[in-house]
Each structure stands twice: as C-alpha cells, then as structure tokens.
Amino acid sequence: MNGTVTALALDEVARLLEPVAHDELEELAQRAHRLTLHHFGRTIRFFAPMYVSNECVTTCTYCGFAATNTDIVRRTLSPAEAVDEARLLLSRGFRHLLLVSGEHLRIVNRDYLCSVIEALAPDVPSISIETQVWDTPTYGRLAAAGCEGVVVYQETYDRSTYDAVHVKGKKRNFGWRLEAPERAAAAGMRRLGIGVLLGLAPDWRADVVALVEHARRLQKVAWRCELTVSVPRLRPCAGGIESRAVLSDRDFVQLIAVLRLALPEVGLVLSTRESPRLRDHLMRVGVTHMSAGSQTEPGGYLHPGDAEPQFEVEDHRSPVEVAAAVRRQGYEVVWKDWQRV
Numbered sequence: 001m002n003g004t005v006t007a008l009a010l011d012e013v014a015r016l017l018e019p020v021a022h023d024e025l026e027e028l029a030q031r032a033h034r035l036t037l038h039h040f041g042r043t044i045r046f047f048a049p050m051y052v053s054n055e056c057v058t059t060c061t062y063c064g065f066a067a068t069n070t071d072i073v074r075r076t077l078s079p080a081e082a083v084d085e086a087r088l089l090l091s092r093g094f095r096h097l098l099l100v101s102g103e104h105l106r107i108v109n110r111d112y113l114c115s116v117i118e119a120l121a122p123d124v125p126s127i128s129i130e131t132q133v134w135d136t137p138t139y140g141r142l143a144a145a146g147c148e149g150v151v152v153y154q155e156t157y158d159r160s161t162y163d164a165v166h167v168k169g170k171k172r173n174f175g176w177r178l179e180a181p182e183r184a185a186a187a188g189m190r191r192l193g194i195g196v197l198l199g200l201a202p203d204w205r206a207d208v209v210a211l212v213e214h215a216r217r218l219q220k221v222a223w224r225c226e227l228t229v230s231v232p233r234l235r236p237c238a239g240g241i242e243s244r245a246v247l248s249d250r251d252f253v254q255l256i257a258v259l260r261l262a263l264p265e266v267g268l269v270l271s272t273r274e275s276p277r278l279r280d281h282l283m284r285v286g287v288t289h290m291s292a293g294s295q296t297e298p299g300g301y302l303h304p305g306d307a308e309p310q311f312e313v314e315d316h317r318s319p320v321e322v323a324a325a326v327r328r329q330g331y332e333v334v335w336k337d338w339q340r341v
Contacts, residue, residue: 047096056102058169064237072308095336121146133180139187149191157210185222199234199243228267260286
C-alpha cells in the first residue's frame, strides 16, 4: 500500500452498506484490516468512561437517565469522590478517562465540571467529557482546567426521529448540538468524538452516511484535532424504547469495515455494549479504540449498583482480560499516548 487513498463518495458509502454476499464481506473486511494497519499499526487504545452524575432534566426516550424515570436512584460525585474513582481506574492501567454525565444545568454546571477536571488533572494525563453541549467560552474554561477532548453523539441525523426521541430539554436543539464539536475545536480541544446511536432511526444506513459526511466536515474545519467516531447499538435501559432498526452482528461487521474505508485516518471506537466475541473480532477489521471493564453509573467502579446505570453492558470482562484478548489477536494495548506539559 503506497499511502494514497481515494476517499469514497457518499453514494459509494451507501452502496457498500447494502447487504452483500459472504465473499464480498470478507473482501471488505480484509481491505479495512489492511488500511487500519497502515494508519494505526497493531495497536488498540484503551479508555474508561467515568460517570460523575446521572442527574438529568432532559427527557430522551432511549436513556436510563431521562428525567421521566422518577423512581431511579440519582447520584452526583463530589470532586473528591471523582478522584477516588479515578485512582481506582488508574490502578487498573487506564490513563484516558471519559467523564460522562446527565444534563442538569444546576447540578452538573460549568463550575462543577471545571472543579472535577481540576481535581483529576494532576493525576490523569488525558481527560475528555461527554456531557451536555456548551458554548465556545465554556469549552475554553474546561480546556484550561485540564480537559483535552469532547465527545458529542448526535444520536441520529434524521430530523423527524431526533425530534421524536428528544422530548424535553435543551438537547432538542438539533443545530446547537450538531455544531458543538466545532465550538470545542475553536476553544482549543485536541480530541473530538462523534457518533450515532444505531436503532433510533428506522434507516440506520442513512444515519451512517450522514455520520461520514459530518466526520469529513470536521476533518476540514477542525483539522488540528484527532477525530474518532462511534456507532453504538441501542441497549436496554430504564424506561428505554425498543430498537427501530434490526442491525445484526454481520451488518455491524460490514458497517465497521465500510467506516474504515470511508474514513481511513479516523479512530473507530467500540464500547462494552457489544459482546466479547464480536469485540475481539472487530479489532481485526477496523476498531482502534476500546473501553474495558466499564460501569455506566456514577461511582460504579468503587460502589457498583448504588445508582442507576445509563444502559446495560454486554462485555463484562475486566481490563486485564480484555488486554489479554487484544494480545492474543497480535495487537498491543496503548494505555497512554498523551501527557500535558
């Protein structure tokens, strides 16, 4: 491979996502594998999601934190509790932490997030956030506190579906959320992550094409940033809706292969929503970033079960077990690739 790759046109991306025969899928997977090795080598970067709050005033029909779930246990970590949680994750090898929270402007506000990030920054080399979206000055404050990455899932690019599943709260503003990664980049964040939640919209393939288009725009306007994309499938949660799109494991393998061909230099993230068997297979297709041993409730690493999780996970292996699986595939785990100076 000479390093020169012609980007797929969006109509070609759509065509490659259509059902294919077994031999064609194998060829797609092999092409994706070769392209991934060329750009990323035999490495898988590990990160841990760390939930700091499940307080939320927004109602999203697919989320266990939705405000309408009035009977669940809510919890918000203090900065000191967040440090304790982070130290446990550091002891397990993690150096990249993704802070996750519900949307609550009074409890999970700018000052709270800054205080948590400032408390963690001396010990944690890489801190990203997946919270409600903010304006550029606020992202600047968070970056100054020690945050270097922002993850914003658009959830779905289908406007009718987006309006239907976001019933209440500021997340209803489609355009404000769509533009958040660009505001984060303008504020100095060095990592951006975007994604869709497969199963919300009836046409998951159209959502993936829109995701590719969004990623390509960010590659142009936020070219200084490292970009990742993620395509989690809808999982059971408190009060959650049923999936509107049937997406088999075979479809999912094909999707990861096509994303790699469409976005050769973009990191592909795979969470513990998927099964161990599928996760082990997909690292040989195009996945470059993985979580491991994840808990999806605030304080869930030190005190699992004390609060409501956002969704159920399917890969319950420990980080050590997942790392061993990575090595068996002939890959190396990257725990740390960044240090503030």
